[in-house]
Amino acid sequence: MKDWRYWLAEQRGTLLAFGIFIVMFAIYSGNHPAGFTANVVQTAANKGVLLAFVAMAQTLVVITAGIDLSVGMIFTLTNCMASWLVIGTGLETAFGVLAVLGTGLVCGAVNGAIVIYGRLQPIVATIATGAVFFGLALLLRPVPGGSVNEDLADFLTGRFFGVVPASLVALLVIVLVVWVPFSRSEFGRAAYAAGSSETAAYMSGVPIRRGKFLAYTLAGLLAAIGGLFLTFFTYTGEAAYASGNAYTLFSIAAVVLGGVSLFGGKGSAIGAIFGALAFRTIGDLLFVFDFDPLWQPLFQGVILLIAVSLGAFALFRVRNRLEWFL
Amino acid sequence: MDGAAPLFRMEGISKRYGGVRALEKADLTVTAGGIHAILGENGAGKSTLIKVMAGVVAPDEGTMTLDGREVSFASPAAANQAGIVCIFQELSLIPELSVADNIVISDPPKRFGMIDRKAQRRIAEEALARAGASDIHPCALVKDLPLSRRQMVEIAKALARKPRILILDEATSALTAADVAKVFEVLKRLRSEGLALLYISHRMNEIAELADHCTVFRNGRNVASYPAGSKSDNEVVELMIGREYSHIFPPKPGPTAAATTVLEARNLSWADRLDNISLSVKAGEVVGLGGLDGQGQRELLLAFFGVLRGLSGEILIDGKPVSIASPTAASHGRIGMALIPEDRKTEGLMLPMTVRENLSFAALDRLSKGGIIDRAAEQRLIDDMVGLLAIKTAGLDIPVGALSGGNQQKVVIAKWLMRQPRIILLNDPTRGIDVGTKQELYQLMRKLADAGAAILFYSTDYDELIGCCDRVLVLYDGAVKRELVGAEITEHALIASALNIHGEGAGPKQGVGA
């Protein structure tokens, strides 16, 4: 076999998500009253990248065979924080951005420390830390409000050269700066190895703990970038419980759609990004077909249910029933 | 050995697991530029010896010296650092990563802090070529490779670490003949490059072709060391056996022609692990399964018990074909089968639960009315079983994990006897338990058979097969290679057929060892 066929096989999940996205987006923009215009693309991109960032965060943790149910709350917390700090002169704004991102890192590191060094199950640990993060968000914004440096916000949510949505460019930059180095580093590989087979990874002398810790920490950072962008779009901060929860939930859906295995060790954040964009587009399809928006939650729920059930097909290949219990 | 200073030496190494001695004051000397074969029966201590060398387990006592300096390894990584690399039986490859990723996993080449994929590819190709496996593409995912290819990757991965001592533990067991030839080329080349190789295999012909020096292990000790080729196969088998009888077996009743066939298999095949197996077990009969570990015995028992899917062939109970889809189906109703599983800690018992709960667990449907447990009936039956098997416990309401290994195993057996099974499958039930309990189990097994049970008994201990079984089927590579009946069941015949030695006297009566 040629190299490119291996590459293709490895990227199958990502490419499938990309394909789904393209088809969905074609249907979406084809039926959109305004058609395929820069405006439509920009609006769609701005909605999509938020989930894309959170889905990237989820991917990092899922690769280690864990789960982070607090990503949505980190997203909410950093949104509230940004609505206080990312304002003022250029220097003040820059400091604010750094503080918000730093908060995300700390949140992620706390999750990582509790799960890896505290040896708690990721699911309970992140539900609990999620409550703490949400509490902090409420503390910062008991009622919605605040503001943001609008020049920066408009710059990052507008269009470059009148065509390219700035938010997509930002997403690309983050992929290049965070995901690519991580996935190609020794620690990234350790995260994959630990997720795929922790015993084999141990036997091979892989730095399992540091790899996993880095994954949780960077997940916090990516969720914070999402929170920052949410502030850029809305100009305000809001400690919305339902929205935080929805983002956690949708991030899992996006990850599954993006070909990332919930059992760990397989998939890429790029796939999760397309999964997120596809998921958002599917959700918005109802609008262009003039469905009642009330149907949207049900529609998204059903898509989620179908997406998670797809993985079950592997079950039919299991020939020794004892393997069910591994 | 010759006059050259030894590269690596182990002295007085002992290791116990619970109450079981795996190694007892074992010694080993390894010289550079030689291939050293290690022989021994199942459970003779070879695997433990290697694990100690490779830093997977720490020895209880004894010293290891490398280049004349004393060393100890805290982890496999530490042993690798010192130049000792082991290719384990159970693969240490990460399934979702590519071949190249796996080969460089412990120390990937880096550029600007990131893994240098070009360099990685180069190293991987080089290592694969050295291992004689250039046909494997470095970009392929390990999980997509067949077992034999994975084994080659495992070898390449070991070579990429530039070992001084390379240990191969049954590294050829999954390989095709063509691969074995290639691996041998590689090993001989490595020897000429000055590496020390430790080679563990059950295949006598491989050892004859490859080894410079052999050491035989028995009961956790090294019992003989000799230059390769200085002993015949027969003599080697004698050395591997040469163990005093420590078991007392109940007398066998001899053949009873009248008994009816209870359990029968016709042309049973499954995946690539079971190959066209036909057998039958009569009421009152103890039929043994012999052979080396991992030749399909475990799968065969699971197939009967309804665990495997996609089975081809037929299973007959009382002469009537049945389809058994689950352990529930196998144990309930008229089939009445019981399986004493391989690993009592993960498959037989719920260790944190109490002795009482474990004992009645398989018979809950019989002990309850309308789903509610009849506690008096439960107590009665439990008392019977505790008495019958003489289970020693400080109480019925302590966790079963607190019992000794032998008593735990008795609980596993008792829990099934509470259903009064007609067919009993035993998967190596005496592994890791004390001699006294073993003898009780032998007595019990015969008692159950005399009461009319059909027993299929897999054991890795040849003595047990000889002492307990009316017939023994020897499996090799998923197929029944030989059936030994009555007086034919000798240690020599068992080992010879387990190793699938051909032309070895063609008859079981020659060179009987026991």
Next chain:
Amino acid sequence: MSETTLGGIAGRMPKFLRRADPAVVTAFACIVILLLLGSLYSRSFLSPEYLLQQLKVASFLGVIATGMMLVILLGQIDLSVPWSVATGAMMACAAAAYGPVGVALAIPFGVLCGVAIGLVNGIGVAYLRIPSMIITLATNAVAQGLMVVYTGGFSPQDSATAAMRYLATGFTIPGVPNAVIIWALIGAAMVFVLTRTSFGRAVYGIGNRERAAYLSGIDTRRIVLIAFAVSGGLSAFGGVLLAGYASKAAQSMGDAYLLPSIAAVVLGGTSILGGRGSYLGTVAGVILITLLQSILSVMQMPEAGRQIIYGVVIVAMLLLYGRAPASR
């Protein structure tokens, strides 16, 4: 042979002694400490009226946590609690709008809707082997979607039936709220199921080692399916009671019960990995959480502080006794 060969003596070891789980003791100790701290703040904390009121509030969480415990004992989790609760409440109220038959069937109908959600969860976990965390999140989303479509996104106007109100707020025995009696009955049933039935034994067995349970001839998939159905049903019943308490259902009424129900079970010493835990512990956990909530609100702690204290208390207590064994 110095050990005693088993006789009848050891079999009669008192149950409460061997079940005296340090976690349960800790949880009860925390309850006492909370009450004492509260009484420093205000005398009324030790009054019977206050305590009964707390028990009544606790009983809603108690009913929901009972189902959660069953699922956690299996080593699984049910994250569909929020919308199982809301679905139960909304469907019961909705049924009430369909004449006298609807009123009569309101409660069973609400509970059945929860059972249906639980069955989907159970099929996903037991037969499709989807991780419970994922499938229950998905069914939660679907249930939410269905309810949003049904209610039009507003709090439904149908109100609870008289029977629902009576169950939640009435008194059959003077001085003891009905909700407390219901919790007691459900709790007693749960204790009976867990300790005296083959189903209960199987639940513990599966939670400890599903592989061993399967090889012991237990139909593990059926047990898991039933447990999820029961959990869904109890969540919905909790919703029915809550609707009775507030006279009507509301959109996100279940959100406030997910974390507390998990926390109550885990704080009561039930292992999140399954197989270990007693109902007494869950009772302690439920009361502990309710008291914590009550005291925080009496002290006028804002929602933010409550969330933070929740999270921190749970993590701290889990670090104390809920850790996985060191693997190497």
